[in-house]
Amino acid sequence: MFTFLTLSAALLILASVAMIVALVVARHRAYRREQREAKAQAAIETMLADALAQGDQPTLDRSLEGLAVDLRHSMVLNALQVTGDTAKAMLSATLDVPAIRIDLLRVLKRGAEEKRVEACELLAHATSEESRTALDKALHDRSWHVQLAAARALAHRTAAAPATMIERLSPTALRSARLVEIFRPFATTVDAIAHDPGHSAAVRTSALAAIQHDDQARARDLSVRLVQDDDPRIARTAARFLDEGAPHGSTLVAEARAA
């Protein structure tokens, strides 16, 4: 028994040494590979920038098709965030190139969580019906981060505030403050949603927060009315806004509660 335990402990130390050696070798290889990839990426980024500057869609499609999937997605995402309208339109068109679209849909189905979120963010800019269907499915993804990304992507394509769609998200997703972003583009038209007790508290507070971000005066009037709402979460959001964001907010809260 003693010998066995002593040997086990000695083996633990040996295993530790072996793990370090293995890690060092793996890290050395990875470091070299990354350096090679960084060089290749820099070259392709230059090519992409040239293609975008010259409005050369076929070159853009070809260069993107030739890239590894991960690299392609992250480069397009980065480019979408910084490039101008024309370039964005070109990149959006690229997202509907069959090879790229198939990649994206595959990643959305089987990729890691972060990759699925990225795929949703990219598909927001794609126009095909197939991508829309995939995003609809992603609303029921096992990760609430993906659900939220899919909801944002779908909201990007709709003309009215997608309140009903948001109701389908999981309770964890509904807790996120990022829901507000979905309502922000429709902030001028979501008063009714904030008022409607038929919607969940999450949807109503998000609509209210979007209005608060968009128009302080309108938000103050709305908050005064909602401070006595039956739903405590709505009442709390309204009271908090009046307390923190509106001039004479505390007085307004007191008056509204007294009324």
Next chain:
Amino acid sequence: MIDGAVRTDLIFVAEMVMVLVITTGVAQNAIYLFQLVVAAFELRRRPPILDARRLWSRYAGVAPRIAIIAPAFNEEATIIASTHAMLAQKYPDFDVIIVNDGSTDTTLERLIADFELHPVDEPIDLTLDHEPIRRVYRSSVVQRLMVIDKENGGKGDAQNAALNLCRAPLCCVMDGDTLLEPDALLRVVRPFVDDPERVVAVGATIRIANGTRIVDGQVEEVGVPKSFIARVQIIEYLRSFLMARLAWSRIGAIVLISGAFGVFRRDTLVAVGGYARGSMGEDLDVVIRLHRHLRREKQEYHIPFVPDPVCWTEVPEKLSVLARQRSRWQNGALECFFRHRGMALNPRYGRVGIAGFGQMLIVDVLGPIVEVLGYLTLPFFWYIGALNTESLLILTALVFGLGTFNSVASLILAELELRPYPRARDVLILGTAAILENFGYRQLHNLWRLRGYWHFLRSKKHWGEMPRAGFGQEESLVTSRNRQRSNA
């Protein structure tokens, strides 16, 4: 050597000591192993988002306002670089509040000169107690910078003064000598945005700046320090801070958010009475009080830990300075454990009481005493024949084997999931340090902790000096010093 009844008694005592040492040692290592497994699961499930542009596009639009609070006491070497790094945050809406806690050096003068500070009248909320504020300054060049000059009262006291002047819903509490990553706030605000109703505080990963090249308050090149003492601390930070806190946050039992960096909801901090004044472990104390308060109020809450590296700190490279720091930490841990002893292993406090306080009991309260007791008595018992060679061997092998395995496994997990050090050479150096730390450093560390025990029993409260090389304007002096050493 010794015969008769005395020998029988000695054998009994030796066996008892051995059982105590083995039980505590195995329990300690079992906790670390469990934390490692949970941390691995958590890192695999939610790896850090490396690209700051992604974070910005997802979170900047809904990120709440944050006030960065940094108390500074005699930080003239680092204060300007740290403040510049705080002001260089890539975050939509934030303020910086530096509290000069009665420094006796030129900390305030440097701030006044560098940021063109002028006195202002600010409304002060008097909810939390603190030493008198002498003057409040605003910068003429950077609107978001506020400097509070107050009488010396300790770190917690300075943080309370800043909380009274803070108007943001979230406050990021950090040390004046900590260097922030440019996207630190954006990384750490994620849990608050993801779950604004329940998240009350967030901790994040602190990395060691020694050996890293820092230019203009920005990390240029990550490296491993030349000093063995600093290298060992990297392993300690990975094992005891990163993995342990990540695991405990996953199961809802985190009891410590490091005073070097943490973000809190201001209203909750004020509700628990702010920071304990004159405490040696004010960062530990405040998180425990948050748990206690929120559990009593029966509120649903969560305190997550973000594995993303958000800031850099210098660690001591001199044994004497490190000894003082570790004694102080031990003193603080004991102070908090006994102050809140009612929560220890109390099922009313759920996982915090069982897992959080359980770990404190085994690692902080019993750990150093039992381990040093083992080092001192077991060789003696073996020498007088009360303990056989096999028992001594197994004990030694278990202590060193498990310790080495835990340290190396923590390093490997960090390297696989977070890749803190890109070069293979650095990994090899740290791997060697992970093995060697068990032979000599660990024993020394336990002696320092025993000294902390002694200070705690004598109610001795002294922070001690922590000399800083400074992050510098051009290049970290830490690096320069290391280079000079290597050139020599």
